[in-house]
Amino acid sequence: MPRQPDDAYQELVSHLRQTELLSSCSALLGWDEQTYMPPGGAEHRANQLSLLSGMVHERATAPQVGALLDELGGSDLLAFPDSPAAVNVREARRDYSRAVKLPRKLVEELTRVASLAQQQWVAARKRSDFSLFYPWLDKMVALKREVAGAIGYGAGVPYDALLDEFEPGLTSAEVVRLFTPLRDALVELLSAIQGASRRPDRSLITRNYPVDAQRRFSQEAARQIGFNFDDGRLDETAHPFCSGIGPGDTRLTTRYDAHHFSGAFFGTLHESGHGIYDQGLNREAFGLPMGAAVSLGIHESQSRLWENFVGRSLGFWRHFYPGAQAAFPEALGDVSLEAFHGAINVVEPSFIRVEADEATYNLHILLRFELEQALIAGNLAPADVQSAWNETFTRYFGLTPPDDAQGCLQDIHWSCGLVGYFPTYCLGNMYAAQFFVAAQNDLGDLGAQFARGEFAALKHWLNDRIHRRGKQYRAQDLVKVVTGQSLSHTALVQHLRDKYSAIYGL
Ligand code: CO
Numbered sequence: 345m346p347r348q349p350d351d352a353y354q355e356l357v358s359h360l361r362q363t364e365l366l367s368s369c370s371a372l373l374g375w376d377e378q379t380y381m382p383p384g385g386a387e388h389r390a391n392q393l394s395l396l397s398g399m400v401h402e403r404a405t406a407p408q409v410g411a412l413l414d415e416l417g418g419s420d421l422l423a424f425p426d427s428p429a430a431v432n433v434r435e436a437r438r439d440y441s442r443a444v445k446l447p448r449k450l451v452e453e454l455t456r457v458a459s460l461a462q463q464q465w466v467a468a469r470k471r472s473d474f475s476l477f478y479p480w481l482d483k484m485v486a487l488k489r490e491v492a493g494a495i496g497y498g499a500g501v502p503y504d505a506l507l508d509e510f511e512p513g514l515t516s517a518e519v520v521r522l523f524t525p526l527r528d529a530l531v532e533l534l535s536a537i538q539g540a541s542r543r544p545d546r547s548l549i550t551r552n553y554p555v556d557a558q559r560r561f562s563q564e565a566a567r568q569i570g571f572n573f574d575d576g577r578l579d580e581t582a583h584p585f586c587s588g589i590g591p592g593d594t595r596l597t598t599r600y601d602a603h604h605f606s607g608a609f610f611g612t613l614h615e616s617g618h619g620i621y622d623q624g625l626n627r628e629a630f631g632l633p634m635g636a637a638v639s640l641g642i643h644e645s646q647s648r649l650w651e652n653f654v655g656r657s658l659g660f661w662r663h664f665y666p667g668a669q670a671a672f673p674e675a676l677g678d679v680s681l682e683a684f685h686g687a688i689n690v691v692e693p694s695f696i697r698v699e700a701d702e703a704t705y706n707l708h709i710l711l712r713f714e715l716e717q718a719l720i721a722g723n724l725a726p727a728d729v730q731s732a733w734n735e736t737f738t739r740y741f742g743l744t745p746p747d748d749a750q751g752c753l754q755d756i757h758w759s760c761g762l763v764g765y766f767p768t769y770c771l772g773n774m775y776a777a778q779f780f781v782a783a784q785n786d787l788g789d790l791g792a793q794f795a796r797g798e799f800a801a802l803k804h805w806l807n808d809r810i811h812r813r814g815k816q817y818r819a820q821d822l823v824k825v826v827t828g829q830s831l832s833h834t835a836l837v838q839h840l841r842d843k844y845s846a847i848y849g850l
Contacts, residue, residue: 349419353429356412357632360436363403364631368590370396375595378581394455401451405443413437426816428634435633435815438512445494454491457483458760465759472749474730481758482726485719488763492720503720506764510640511771513818516717519767522774526833527710530703531740533840537691537703540848544686551675555600561671562598562612565664569650570803571596571616572623578612586615586647588622591630595619605675606688610651617650618643620803624811634814640765642819644772645779646806652702652773653780653839654799658685659791686847693741695750702773703840707740709770712755716763775823777835779810782827 370393377389413436416422422430461480468477492502504515563578576594587595596615600608621643629635637643654660661668661681668684669676676684691701697708715732718724724732733752738744745751757765784790787801809826816822823831844850 347415349416349421352412352415352419353421353433356409356416356436357432359403359406359409359412360432361631363400365590366396366403367400370400371587372589375587375589375597378583378585379579379595379597397455401443401448404439409436409440410444413440428629428632428816431634431814431816432632435636442495442509445496446491447494450487450490450494454487454761457487461759461761462756465753465756469749469753472747472753474748474752477753477759478726478729481729484758484761485726485763488761489720489722501721503717503764506720507767508764510765510768511819512639513820514641514771518820519713519771522831522833523710523713523767523770526706526770526774526837527740529833529837530706530840533703533837533844534691534693534707536850537844537848540850542847542849544690544847545683546687546690546692548675548679548684548687549605550603551605551672553602553605553672553675555602557671558600558602558605558608561668562609564667565609565655566596566612566616566619568797569613569616569620569654569799571619575623576619584611584615586618586622588619588625591625591627594622605672610655610688613655614647614651617647620650620806621646621811624803624807626812626814629814632814634816636815638810638813638815638817638822639819640768641771641775642810642822644768645775646810648772649776649780649806653776654790654794654802656685656689656702656843657791657794658682659794661685662795663797689843689847691844691848693743695737695743695745696754698754703844704741706770706773706836709766711736711740712766713770716758716766720763771819771831774831774833774836775819777839778823778827778829778831779806780839781835782809 373389373392373396377386377393381389413433416433421427422433424430425434457480461477461484464480465477468474488506489502492505495505495508497503497505497508499515499517501516507514507516507519563573566578567573571594575592576596578596578598580599581597582599584597584599586597589595596612596619598608598612598615621637625637626635658681661684665681665684669679679687689701691703693704694700697705697712700708711733714736715724715729718732719726719729730748730752734744737751757763780790783802783805787793787805790802793799793801810822813822817825820831823829841850
């Protein structure tokens, strides 16, 4: 008797689940490496992670998966494209076909070069000398072009094959269409802000904020906005991240600086936003596309939404400010709520992306997007990245980076082969703005809710509309389903204009 499609589907499901269980072991080891592992454990940890990643790749590309997917083709199980089974099969097919197109030799070479290039990047950044890094950037760009060729792309744009890894279905032409009007609006807004007569006092943020008090205050804020500490933790690390290990276990990380309030506080809210997404995924669908995040851009929208649209709003601080003054009497005892709110929202062109404010941050991304497209298209030689960077930076910000460490060497991404990743940060801001408007339309005056310490309605709205849907929709379709409109720059620009008009008196 021939096998029923149901059996093939169940076999696929159990294969995918076990693969994800295995990767979640790597995730846990990776979290430990960044938080508690003693330095002496580095080599053994690298061996553990390398063995696991080999095993995961082997499972992901197993011929058995291809056979199951073939067997399921045309089955009644897939009759409704939005049904969980159809979504799981569709996304499994996509992952499988991408994975098998990459020859093992290329994957191994990428891993090897990434690890060496990363070390060279660290050394080059330390000496602020791009000439030490560009031979490795050259190798990496060549490999990424090879990857694009192996995966294939439409419209003659190899970059699209790389972008598709992080933001499935999106093309660079579409990103350009989204980013161009955003850039024009931001440049205009920035010049209005620079000419403003009213200026908040940024130095309030760099007063003395004892680390113990920051720890308690950040953790309490993460709890109040809805991060569940029974199913998660908050620890310290050098480069903060959030890692969803699996159902019931989401790890946040942050870092504290006694003379900078915003870094740890907004960093914690940011990672909590990622964590709330991970905690909101459907547990029953663990290991399956229906239980996974849509894309990097959508993931980033959740972190930016809590960090910026909630955490930097006046309503949020109407609720939290008395607690902040009690926690940091020396720094904030004599500071009004309005002055504090201005200080956490100062806009200032600066060289370093990760320290940028909500408005100029996007320009940092547009610059990287421009350059990496040119690199992959072959229109920019890796050796010329330094001059191209400085030139573009001057065009956007009216400033020239004083050295490479504050210029083209500041980000780790290209050294480890993350090309096509940067646009997802800016897309995240755009998605967040549009989601927030839709939430406000459904839920009423969110600012008033925040002022009363009420964050649950917004969290549940995000749980229902976004988190629990897993990969049911691709990002661009999800935006339409949730907000009724295609993604555009307008909600983000409106949000920034409204906020800065109030703060800077524009
Ligand atoms: Co993030």
